[in-house]
Amino acid sequence: MTAVYNNNTADASAEVAVTISIDGADVIVPEGATVLDACNAAGVDTPTLCYAENLTAVNACRLCVVEMDGSRTLIPSCSRPAEDGMVIKTDSERVRHSRKMVLEFLGSGVDLSQADELGTWSEFYGADADRYGPAPARINEPVKIQDDLYIRDYDKCVLCYKCVEACGDDAQHTFAISVSGRGFDARISTEFDITLPDSACVYCGNCVAVCPTNALQFKTEFDLRTVGEWRPEEHEVTTTVCSYCGVGCNLEMHVQDNTIVKVTSPNDHDVTSGHLCIKGRFGWQYVQPTIERGPTT
Amino acid sequence: MVGLATVLGAGGGTSSYKEIEETDVILLWGSNAREAHPIFFHHLLKGLDNGATMYAVDPRRTSSARFADLWLGIEVGSDVALANTVAREIIAADLHDKAFVAHSTRNFAELKAAVEPYTLERGAELTGVPADAIREMAHAYATAEKAQILWTLGITEHHNAVDNVLALCNLALLTGHVGRWGSGLVPLRGQNNVQGGGDMGALPDKFPGFQNVNDPDAIAKFEAAWGTKLNPEPGIHLTLMFEAMERSEIKAVYVIGENPADSEADINHARAMLASLDLLVVQDIFLTRTAEMADVVFPASIAWAESNGTVTSSERRVQRVRAAVTPPGEARDDIQILFDLAALMGVDWGQANPEQLWDELRSLSPMHAGMSWERLEAAGGLQWPCPSLDHPGSPFLHAWLWADDLDGREPAPFSAVVHQGPKEELTDEFPLRLTTGRALDSYNTGVQSGGFNSPIRYGDALDMNPADARALSIVDGEVVQVSSPRGSVEMAVRFQPDIPEGLTFTTFHFPELVDANVLTSDAWDKRSGTAEFKAASIRVDRLVGAAHG
Numbered sequence: 001m002t003a004v005y006n007n008n009t010a011d012a013s014a015e016v017a018v019t020i021s022i023d024g025a026d027v028i029v030p031e032g033a034t035v036l037d038a039c040n041a042a043g044v045d046t047p048t049l050c051y052a053e054n055l056t057a058v059n060a061c062r063l064c065v066v067e068m069d070g071s072r073t074l075i076p077s078c079s080r081p082a083e084d085g086m087v088i089k090t091d092s093e094r095v096r097h098s099r100k101m102v103l104e105f106l107g108s109g110v111d112l113s114q115a116d117e118l119g120t121w122s123e124f125y126g127a128d129a130d131r132y133g134p135a136p137a138r139i140n141e142p143v144k145i146q147d148d149l150y151i152r153d154y155d156k157c158v159l160c161y162k163c164v165e166a167c168g169d170d171a172q173h174t175f176a177i178s179v180s181g182r183g184f185d186a187r188i189s190t191e192f193d194i195t196l197p198d199s200a201c202v203y204c205g206n207c208v209a210v211c212p213t214n215a216l217q218f219k220t221e222f223d224l225r226t227v228g229e230w231r232p233e234e235h236e237v238t239t240t241v242c243s244y245c246g247v248g249c250n251l252e253m254h255v256q257d258n259t260i261v262k263v264t265s266p267n268d269h270d271v272t273s274g275h276l277c278i279k280g281r282f283g284w285q286y287v288q289p290t291i292e293r294g295p296t297t
Numbered sequence: 298m299v300g301l302a303t304v305l306g307a308g309g310g311t312s313s314y315k316e317i318e319e320t321d322v323i324l325l326w327g328s329n330a331r332e333a334h335p336i337f338f339h340h341l342l343k344g345l346d347n348g349a350t351m352y353a354v355d356p357r358r359t360s361s362a363r364f365a366d367l368w369l370g371i372e373v374g375s376d377v378a379l380a381n382t383v384a385r386e387i388i389a390a391d392l393h394d395k396a397f398v399a400h401s402t403r404n405f406a407e408l409k410a411a412v413e414p415y416t417l418e419r420g421a422e423l424t425g426v427p428a429d430a431i432r433e434m435a436h437a438y439a440t441a442e443k444a445q446i447l448w449t450l451g452i453t454e455h456h457n458a459v460d461n462v463l464a465l466c467n468l469a470l471l472t473g474h475v476g477r478w479g480s481g482l483v484p485l486r487g488q489n490n491v492q493g494g495g496d497m498g499a500l501p502d503k504f505p506g507f508q509n510v511n512d513p514d515a516i517a518k519f520e521a522a523w524g525t526k527l528n529p530e531p532g533i534h535l536t537l538m539f540e541a542m543e544r545s546e547i548k549a550v551y552v553i554g555e556n557p558a559d560s561e562a563d564i565n566h567a568r569a570m571l572a573s574l575d576l577l578v579v580q581d582i583f584l585t586r587t588a589e590m591a592d593v594v595f596p597a598s599i600a601w602a603e604s605n606g607t608v609t610s611s612e613r614r615v616q617r618v619r620a621a622v623t624p625p626g627e628a629r630d631d632i633q634i635l636f637d638l639a640a641l642m643g644v645d646w647g648q649a650n651p652e653q654l655w656d657e658l659r660s661l662s663p664m665h666a667g668m669s670w671e672r673l674e675a676a677g678g679l680q681w682p683c684p685s686l687d688h689p690g691s692p693f694l695h696a697w698l699w700a701d702d703l704d705g706r707e708p709a710p711f712s713a714v715v716h717q718g719p720k721e722e723l724t725d726e727f728p729l730r731l732t733t734g735r736a737l738d739s740y741n742t743g744v745q746s747g748g749f750n751s752p753i754r755y756g757d758a759l760d761m762n763p764a765d766a767r768a769l770s771i772v773d774g775e776v777v778q779v780s781s782p783r784g785s786v787e788m789a790v791r792f793q794p795d796i797p798e799g800l801t802f803t804t805f806h807f808p809e810l811v812d813a814n815v816l817t818s819d820a821w822d823k824r825s826g827t828a829e830f831k832a833a834s835i836r837v838d839r840l841v842g843a844a845h846g
Contacts, residue, residue, distance in 0.1 A: 148750040243599075246487055275336065277737070283740070
């Protein structure tokens with residue numbers, strides 16, 4: 001079976017196509033596409049954590065590794081360009097074993113309870129973080145709540161760098177956060193660990209949008225979770241256009257009980273690439289029917 | 298838009314956002330897009346990452362200007378002088394695209410004569426920008442393979458707004474930086490549907506699709522479609538309406554989704570005019586200050602979150618808005634309110650249906666004809682003109698400039714414009730210049746942005762250069778009295794080293810706290826109807842009893 005790569009983020013007019021084998025099926029992708037793109041084109045699901053289609057791959061998590069004929073080591077599919085004649089196995093014993101251990105290592109040090117996709121994959125690969133001891137290591141510090149827009153829960157941070165990338169030159173170019181410390185002390189931090197409102201942060205929330213584990217979480221979601229009222233399975237998501245300025249950013253309004261509880265933007269919308277500003281991300285609160293619409297003065 | 302339409306025949310930005318990622322030289326002129334259009338600025342940043350050079354023309358060293366290779370700190374209101382100087386330098390250095398000028402433009406001789414007095418030295422004198430900087434920008438723009446000029450209200454909120462735009466158009470026509478992918482003239486629009494409003498005919502002299510209300514063919518078409526006689530006389534724009542109110546020629550006003558009692562320049566005058574009306578009807582989502590003055594208020598649903606329709610963005614992209622939540626209480630869809638009013642006046646339009654209305658528009662506005670509701674439902678929308686169902690939409694405009702026969706059109710005209718400066722000159726009594734603009738986390742009069750708790754909000758403060766403030770013994774954060782020839786307000790001073798001496802700046806997002814538009818000038822452009830929010834003269838006084846700082 002031959003699948004044809006079809007993704008409008010890649011150059012559809014690319015004249016050079018490469019053929020690579022994914023689990024025995026030939027896949028044709030344009031030059032420059034990654035092995036992960038080829039896996040997607042072949043209909044093969046791949047677990048990812050530090051990868052996002054709107055960010056540059058940083059190869060931090062090793063969750064997406066696959067086996068390539070002729071390669072001594074497993075390769076990260078999210079960043080490895082597909083080359084003609086590559087033979088890839090995504091479900092070999094070696095791949096399954098590696099992915100399982102990555103998930104276990106993460107789970108033994110980090111609270112993955114709200115990383116829904118990782119939970120599914122952990123089940124799939126039979127990952128059991130408790131193998132490494134009955135009580136998983138945690139940072140054990142209170143959730144940082146410094147404003148009304150989003151919270152930071154370091155127990156949930158896997159140091160995937162996505163937030164750093166979104167704040168930096170992949171999107172926002174604000175550079176308010178980076179990784180400080182080394183080894184076990186490594187953590188995402190503002191400059192000198194000052195509070196977010198005092199930092200360079202401009203509250204676009206693009207870091208929150210790319211966080212895979214809910215370590216960064218919109219305050220609305222955090223508050224609802226705290227009282228046990230966060231019910232994502234009931235959310236209706238409606239795509240509309242932001243009301244601030246004339247750029248035309250698409251907003252996905254996540255609505256629970258006729259109340260907006262979260263706003264995201266589609267990664268494949270070529271105006272936003274999934275990124276928003278503070279007004280689009282957080283400026284919707286005046287819509288809430290629960291808030292009485294009184295005089296603004 | 299008036300300026301662009303005059304030169305190029307279409308009231309829309311020429312380029313797609315994507316193009317700025319691939320352009321070589323960017324002139325960001327009178328725009329703080331980093332704060333006012335942040336996601337467009339992401340595209341611009343990609344362009345910079347890809348190697349583009351950016352020149353920022355702004356009286357303030359804004360957060361946008363900090364990303365520029367060179368900041369040209371222009372005197373408020375000297376944009377025509379700067380553009381004319383750039384034009385003269387391009388011609389004098391023989392850097393203009395002579396083939397393009399000969400083939401695609403007219404009135405070059407008039408332009409050349411008009412800009413002749415604007416030597417680099419004179420330009421530097423008029424604008425306050427060093428001659429070397431003007432020269433560098435002129436040469437970079439003219440010699441770039443692809444270049445864009447972007448602007449916002451720093452160009453258009455002036456009494457000579459149309460001249461400003463015409464002067465920028467001259468630069469694009471001199472160098473052939475328009476009508477091609479990557480090159481263009483890009484006014485960034487301030488509201489999510491200000492482009493769409495104009496496209497739909499919410500202009501005094503236009504039917505939908507920019508068809509003239511006094512064009513007999515257009516009149517015949519619209520009269521047939523709407524089954525009624527239409528008035529061929531162009532109407533008047535907002536600024537003229539206020540003048541007509543003053544003469545008691547306008548006695549009743551119906552305001553939909555606007556808050557002029559907070560947003561107009563010279564606000565005390567505007568409020569007096571609204572108060573003098575026999576009838577004021579306001580349709581809005583909140584009881585705004587304007588609504589509080591109204592005789593009748595129609596509570597409306599929120600267009601982008603509680604009803605269905607379309608909006609059109611700065612890149613002429615028509616996109617669907619959809620209802621995500623149901624409106625509270627008696628709030629209803631804007632269109633349904635209009636339909637119900639029509640019914641009370643004896644005309645039955647039935648139930649408002651956005652798709653049917655859209656199809657009516659498509660049948661009357663050729664540039665929208667190919668945008669079926671179904672196509673718009675698909676992600677991304679479509680950019681006008683899109684005349685037929687098999688047309689992919691138009692990422693950029695004016696390719697005709699490069700066609701052998703100009704597609705049968707007249708060459709685009711150069712415009713001879715002269716430097717005037719702000720209407721309101723500085724005086725001994727009012728020696729400081731005040732300009733206004735937006736902050737990242739807020740929007741206009743705060744009707745919407747006031748609803749969320751921004752951690753980076755500091756309120757409407759008067760930004761002053763510390764040297765100016767200290768000369769008046771004012772300390773950072775001190776509340777002072779700020780006066781213009783129209784009135785006074787009390788507000789806090791914020792020391793801002795990035796603002797030149799002699800210039801002050803404020804946002805206008807919290808009119809209930811600081812009525813900044815008491816100060817602004819209502820001198821306005823006769824052609825566009827835009828007031829000169831960007832250039833008032835003010836005086837700053839310490840409050841009586843303030844301790845000596």
